[in-house]
Amino acid sequence: MTSPGSSKLPKSARVVIVGGGIAGVSVAYHLTKLGWREVLLLEQGQLTCGTTWHAAGLVGQLRANRSMTRMSMYGTQLYAELERETGLATGWKKCGSITVARTADRLTQLKRSLASAKSFGLEAEFITPAEAGKLFPLMRTDDLAGAVWLPNDGKANPTDLTQSLAKGARMGGAQIVEGVKVTGVRLTSHARPQVIGVSTEQGNVDCDYIVNCAGQWAREFGQLAGVNVPLYSAEHFYLVTGKIDGVHPDLPVVRDPDGYIYFKEEVGGLVMGGFEPKAKPWDVARIPDKFEFQLLSEDWDQFEILMQNALQRTPCLESAEIKQLLNGPESFTADGNFILGEAPEVANYFVCAGFNSAGIANSGGAGRLTAEWIVDGGPSQDLWDVDIRRLAAYLGNRRFLRERTVESLGLHYAMRYPRQELQSARPLRRSPLYDRLQARGARFGSRMGWERANYFAPLDAAPARDTFGKPDWLPYMLAEQRAAREAAAIFDQSSFSKFLLQGREALSVLQKVCANQMNVAVDRMVYTAMLNERGGFESDLTVIRVAPNSFLIITGTAQTTRDFAWIESHIADAHAVLTDVTSAYGVLSLMGPRSSAILARVSPEIAAGDIFSGNQTRMIDVGPARIRAAQIAYIGGAGFELYVPSEMMATIYETLEEAGHDLGLADGGYYTIDALRVEAGRRAFGSELGPDETPLEAGLMYAVKMEKGSDFIGRAALQEQEARGTHKRLAMFTVDDSAVFPWGGEILLRDGAPVGEVSSAGYSACLGRAVVMGYVRSTAPIDTVFLAQGRYQLNIAGEIVPLTRLTRPAYPPR
Secondary structure, three states: OOOOOOOOOOOEOOEEEEOOOHHHHHHHHHHHHOOOOOEEEEEOOOOOOOOHHHOOOEEOOOOOOHHHHHHHHHHHHHHHHHHHHHOOOOOOEOOOEEEEEOOHHHHHHHHHHHHHHHHHOOOOEEEOHHHHHHHOOOOOOOOOOEEEEEOOOEEOOHHHHHHHHHHHHHHOOOEEEEOOOEEEEEEOOOOOOEEEEEEEOOEEEEOOEEEEOOHHHHHHHHHOOOOOOOEEEEEOEEEEEOOOOOOOOOOOEEEEHHHOEEEEEEOOEEEEEEOOOOOEEOOOOOOOOOOOOOOOOOOHHHHHHHHHHHHHHOHHHHOOOEEEEEEOOEEEEOOOOOEEEEOOOOEOEEEEEOOOOOHHHHHHHHHHHHHHHHHHOOOOOOOOOOEHHHOOHHHHOHHHHHHHHHHHHHHHOOOOOOOOOOOOOOOOEOOOOHHHHHHOOEEEEEEOOEEEEEEEOOOOOOOOOOOOOOOOOHHHHHHHHHHHHHOEEEEEOOOOEEEEEEOOOHHHHHHHHOOOOOOOOOOEEEEEEEEOOOOOEEEEEEEEEEEOOEEEEEEOHHHHHHHHHHHHHOOOOOOOEEEEOHHHEEEEEEEOOOHHHHHHOOOHHHHOOOOOOOOEEEEEEEOOEEEEEEOOOOOOOOEEEEEEEHHHHHHHHHHHHHHHHHHOEEEOOHHHHHHHHHHOOOOOEOOOEOOOOOHHHHOOHHHOOOOOOOOOOOHHHHHHHHHHOOOEEEEEEEEOOOOOOOOOOOEEEEOOEEEEEEEEEEEEOOOOEEEEEEEEEOOOOOOHHHHHHOOEEEEEOOEEEEEEEEOOOOOOOO
16 A cells, blocks of 8 residues: 555665654655655555554653753644645644642642743743633642643644644655565675665665664564664553533643643543553563554553542543543653664664654654754754663663563653662662672662662661752762762772774774874873764763773763764774773772872882873782773862773772771762762763763863864864854852752753753762852853853742852862
8 A cells, every 4th residue: 555646666765764653754754854855754554553643642842951842842833834834734732731739849840840941941830729720620729739831832633743744745755655564674794784775575675774763663673673772562541531511622731740640632522641650561572563553452450540540630530421441552761761863783774763652742853853863964952861872782671671661651750859760670780899889888870771889878777768858868978078088989980881992093083083182102091072063072081092003992881882883983994993891891989188098008009109190091000900090080189090800890899998998998979979070070971061062162172182183073163163152151150058959950040040051960068068060051152251240040949049150160179
């Protein structure tokens, strides 16, 4: 079966999109908007037949950060204008949305969201329960603490919207063919293979690019090309009523996250669904190919918790006609964020899938950004939260995904506190010191599957409570800080990602992808920016030249896949090979003023005197082992990083612990590292650094050598920005009120107006108050005079708190 106006399957196309749900047609539509014509979309059944047709159609705009909100805001603009362009209705209705709070903590969360919305440019306001009741008269409000009203949110008809996007794509020259199953992906035989075509039940199609928009089939389709798309289907429910008095199309969408539920109007009745805290995975060996326009069986037991809360919120449901309990499976990811971008395993293979039941709201923007990525070589904004390169191979494990999906579906409406950890499918990756640290009171968090000590507490201490205020673990963290600043602390940072780049052209590869001068002497360490074509940070990393043609690369735990793929993609035909050696080496960081004295007790080289100069590293003896040491401390001040073969980690740890016992050596966790690096003004990727931030804006031009004798990615963009000036600058502040505990994400005010958000926050034991960093933004170029003239404050859930700007890091003291 082919779509109206399409011809038989062509022999070639520039790009083949697999999947005819809303994501696939959005990518096709936006590719044609960027001028591409040889765009072919293949659907094994009919458009919308997978999960799109039974989506609820809610379209909200506010997301966790500025970049994701910007993406969603574009979607609402597109949906509002699409019918005029194509002549096909989309069902778009700007009815607004209300999110209500039952508890004090939820109210705090909503007030934080409200401040963010205004900073991001979204129209939003706090309203009372009575005002919420006027907007949605069927709602019980006497048990509510407050609500947030977003008047520009809305709803759409998923099928109509998809067909309208499809018509727009055809109008732009795309071809859409239904009833064709893609059975294989054809690749080159390079070290990193590249797309050359697809195989279908009706023959082969040559192409330069593939976009996997296969929805809940995306994981299995990805496996055909060796691409990891870690998602898992869960049974997902909503109820449809008959007509109810007082229900009309202009009623806003209502979300009651404390009850795990939402409501919207449909044909004079209500659609009520939600995200139960413990989901029901769809346990099938594989998703059936012909699961088209189908549903699963009703399960009132699973739906009971949602129904009970709905009856409390809208008592009219007690007497309403229940037309259907719809159970349509949808795919969910391990962290609740969707999956976009070029697959690290295969060049020119893109993914746009895993929307966690939010595909209607997000596919407009996601389709545009995916199209940009294909056409321009990268998206126009930071997509780290949804970038496929944030994921790792272990996430492809089916058991892991099933266990995590039980938890991750509920993340949509779960009460999310700062630094709250997911609990399912843990522990997985453990350092050789895990058991020892656990015996010492380590309380672990998880990062990229690694168990990492967040802080250390007495063994009999109660678990820390979730809170928006000062946390229970603060006294333990402050004690670790004092040890690190006054004596010494030891941190297990084995989860650092570590790569080895080798070959006679390894240096030329690094000179291209790194902005700093990489042609240094053997054993020298270089901290460098790694930039995109826009001059923004693809990553920041440390490189040690361990031999003339061999470089050890150390980068962040979460950046393993991202950085490996970025470097590997720029090797091309160069004589160089990149190897992930993360598991081969552990890292122990010994930091503090007594770190040298402790190391000198067990290392003859250190005892003999200072052997380090500049950014030099050395192989030294430590106890019975020989390891590489670098004299560096991420938290500022004195310290060492020790790169230790994994099998020697326990020995080195015990050796240092014994040597430092009487010198005040303490164990430390990642909460302490994070607080102290903020105090020292050290930036972190994913916080201060990302694809939308340049070294000029971040104050990290020392990690760039503009005239190093060879060109590097992002150099031209930096030169242009130097000439025109920057419109945002990273700044540091102390919070004047020592009782205030910011977590990050709070809104920065300059002279009473929002200018940005807190990127990182840490409570300083030295200062007895919090230190924060964040970008100050302006429509005009920003210089140091502009920064100095402002009066700064922090909006924390509606409370305005004075700040004092720091002209230099708080540590080390003058």
